Amino acid sequence: MGITSEKLSASKLEEISRRKYTGDGIGYLTSDPYYGFLMNLTKELKPDLVVELGTASGNGAAHFAQGGAKKVVSIDILNTQEARDRCKRFPNIELWKGNTNSPSMKSKVKKLGKIDILFIDTEHTSEQAWKEYEYYSQFANYVLYDDIILNEMRDFWDRVPEPKLELNHLHTSGFGISW
Ligand SMILES: C[S@@+](CC[C@H](N)C(=O)[O-])C[C@H]1O[C@@H](n2cnc3c(N)ncnc32)[C@H](O)[C@@H]1O
Numbered sequence: 001m002g003i004t005s006e007k008l009s010a011s012k013l014e015e016i017s018r019r020k021y022t023g024d025g026i027g028y029l030t031s032d033p034y035y036g037f038l039m040n041l042t043k044e045l046k047p048d049l050v051v052e053l054g055t056a057s058g059n060g061a062a063h064f065a066q067g068g069a070k071k072v073v074s075i076d077i078l079n080t081q082e083a084r085d086r087c088k089r090f091p092n093i094e095l096w097k098g099n100t101n102s103p104s105m106k107s108k109v110k111k112l113g114k115i116d117i118l119f120i121d122t123e124h125t126s127e128q129a130w131k132e133y134e135y136y137s138q139f140a141n142y143v144l145y146d147d148i149i150l151n152e153m154r155d156f157w158d159r160v161p162e163p164k165l166e167l168n169h170l171h172t173s174g175f176g177i178s179w
Contacts, residue, residue: 007141007179008044010165016040017167026066034146034170035063038119042067045142047116049073051109053100053132054122058083058093064117065090073112075100076122100132115139121146124173126156133160142179149174 008016021036042050042064050069052060055076064072065087072093076083079097087093098105100122109115118140120132124147133156137143148157148166150173157164157176164178 010163013041013165013177014167016044017170026062032171034167034175035059037167037170037175038063038144039067041117041142041144042069045116049112049115050117050119051075051112051115051136051140052119052121053136054119055079055083055095058086058095060119060121061093061095062086062090064119065093069117073109075105075109100136101128106135109136110139113139115141117142117144119144119146124150124153126152129153129156130159137178142177145176145178146171147173148176 017037019036019040021033021040038060046068048070050064050072052064052072052074055061055074057080058074061072061074069092073096074093075096075098077099079095083095087095118136120129120143122128122132145157147153149168160178162178164176167175167177
């Protein structure tokens with residue numbers, strides 16, 4: 001997809017978020033329905049580039065990759081064996097070790113060019129989410145956010161100025177998308 005492609009409507013995004021998720025291709029089903037949305041949105045948008053802030057065990061990255069993203073860059077301060085094992089069958093995933101707040105990481109990501117889907121999912125404080133949003137979303141077409149109703153994250157979410165949609169049926173601690 002091109003960064004200038006026409007955006008999906010809120011009702012289309014809502015419909016995608018309600019699609020059945022079978023865990024196809026990943027080999028397991030996770031308990032959080034938002035993983036199905038990552039895969040189904042990717043199938044719909046056919047992104048060239050997805051950037052995920054916060055890899056953890058690689059579940060998110062694996063779902064973007066299985067959905068057909070050309071390239072998935074997933075960033076975490078840790079680079080765990082579990083994430084490497086989960087992601088190694090996907091040649092379209094790059095695991096980058098580093099801090100999303102560091103100037104060197106910021107300039108590395110900037111060099112990637114336009115990001116079709118950005119997923120903000122590191123430390124769930126309003127301050128950290130805002131720092132990531134302010135810098136990384138300038139390159140992004142769609143931005144996904146996990147845990148938007150967890151503690152103080154609501155303050156952060158309320159400040160996001162773009163058109164946005166809450167998809168809280170995807171995660172008990174909330175899930176959002178802006179575009
Ligand atoms: C909620 S988990 C990510 C889950 C993953 N996105 C998924 O859906 O499967 C959060 C991760 O963010 C990482 N993290 C926290 N602060 C970070 C930072 N400043 N820079 C990079 N990674 C960070 C943690 O190490 C942790 O693995």
